[in-house]
Amino acid sequence: MSGPRRILVTGAAGRLGRAALTLFADRLIPTTGLDLHDPGDTRADRMVTGSAGDPIVVRDALAEVDAVFHCAAIPAPTLGTPHEVFTTNTQATFTVLEEAAQRGVRRAVIASSLSVTGLPWSPHPQTPAYLPIDEDLPLQVADPYALSKQTDEAIGAMMARRHGMTVVALRLPLLGGPGDQFEKYARNYVEHPSWGAKEMWAYLDTRDAARAGLLALTAPVTGFHAVFVAAPDTLSATDTEALLDEHLPGVPRRTRLTGRSVAIDTGRATRLLGFTPEHLHPLSPPGQPPFSDQEVTP
Numbered sequence: 449m450s451g452p453r454r455i456l457v458t459g460a461a462g463r464l465g466r467a468a469l470t471l472f473a474d475r476l477i478p479t480t481g482l483d484l485h486d487p488g489d490t491r492a493d494r495m496v497t498g499s500a501g502d503p504i505v506v507r508d509a510l511a512e513v514d515a516v517f518h519c520a521a522i523p524a525p526t527l528g529t530p531h532e533v534f535t536t537n538t539q540a541t542f543t544v545l546e547e548a549a550q551r552g553v554r555r556a557v558i559a560s561s562l563s564v565t566g567l568p569w570s571p572h573p574q575t576p577a578y579l580p581i582d583e584d585l586p587l588q589v590a591d592p593y594a595l596s597k598q599t600d601e602a603i604g605a606m607m608a609r610r611h612g613m614t615v616v617a618l619r620l621p622l623l624g625g626p627g628d629q630f631e632k633y634a635r636n637y638v639e640h641p642s643w644g645a646k647e648m649w650a651y652l653d654t655r656d657a658a659r660a661g662l663l664a665l666t667a668p669v670t671g672f673h674a675v676f677v678a679a680p681d682t683l684s685a686t687d688t689e690a691l692l693d694e695h696l697p698g699v700p701r702r703t704r705l706t707g708r709s710v711a712i713d714t715g716r717a718t719r720l721l722g723f724t725p726e727h728l729h730p731l732s733p734p735g736q737p738p739f740s741d742q743e744v745t746p
Contacts, residue, residue, distance in 0.1 A: 452666070454512050454514060455477060455480070455665065456480045456513040456517070457492065457517045458482045458509075458518045459518075459521065461484075464519045464623060464657055464658065467657065469492050470491045478512075481495045481496070482495075482506070482520065483495070500540035501543050507551075510551050510553065513548070515556065515665045516545070516548050516556040517557045517559075518558045521537045521596070525591045533592045537599075537600065538599045538600060538603065541600040541604075549610070554611070554613050556614070556616075556665075557615070557617075557665055558601075558604055558617050558618070560601055561621075562650065562712075564597040564598050565585060566587050567646045568594075568647050570594075575699050578701070579696065579699050579711045581648065581711065582716070600617065601672075615673075616664035617672070620657055620677060621651055622647060622650065623651075625727070637684040641686060644682070645695040651679050652678050655726075656679070657677065659723070660721065663722060667721045673720055675717040676713065676716070676717060678714055678725075679725050680710055680714075681710060682708045682711075684708065687706075688711055
């Protein structure tokens with residue numbers, strides 16, 4: 449398909465929203481940003497302020513838009529009451545997609561999360577049914593954020609059936625970039641490796657997440673699809689098999705994970721979207737900066 453003429457990016461002032469706006473601007477794709485406040489330094493050529501859950505605000509933001517990258521959300525269950533987290537996130541997703549569909553928009557990407565599995569924020573110990581995890585993994589939702597992401601994906605599937613909209617949900621791990629929070633997590637995993645088990649010690653450079661979004665808006669797919677996207681390695685210096693032996697013992701493994709390979713099967717994103725991460729953050733030798741931004745050719 450031809451590229452979008454104008455993309456609405458919700459959550460425009462957030463980590464992923466900013467990266468998406470930068471990528472789209474570099475590709476000369478006009479954009480409208482939507483956020484509660486305009487920070488004044490995004491790459492959007494039009495900014496709308498207000499809630500992504502407000503139909504009136506969203507209608508304004510959708511002017512001349514033919515594709516949507518929906519990133520707006522409360523990004524953790526600790527950043528609001530359970531009611532606020534669930535209702536804010538799901539109301540925004542329903543409002544943005546329904547209003548977009550009513551205006552003829554037929555391509556949308558929503559920022560889902562690895563948290564949809566129920567593992568990262570569960571108040572009780574949870575283990576996956578098997579490893580590496582993939583999109584068929586049984587969900588074990590036990591917190592309002594995971595429930596909001598599960599509901600977001602159900603909304604996306606409904607919009608595909610109801611309106612013939614193509615919706616891709618990107619199941620994202622920890623996002624960051626050079627000199628960003630990856631360094632903190634890598635140090636934590638050295639001192640407390642068990643902390644990473646609930647997230648598979650996974651990460652993805654924010655620039656790659658934005659590029660996955662653009663691919664999802666232009667790939668020759670129809671209907672609804674949820675896909676895991678992640679870097680192929682982990683933020684832990686320990687080999688993955690050793691981490692799993694120690695911290696997820698007894699979980700069946702469907703394939704061998706060599707070296708620091710991430711315990712997430714991202715094959716569906718590769719097959720459907722043609723997505724391969726370009727920005728890897730390998731651990732550096734002692735005495736060197738924690739990460740170097742290494743460009744790799746797919």
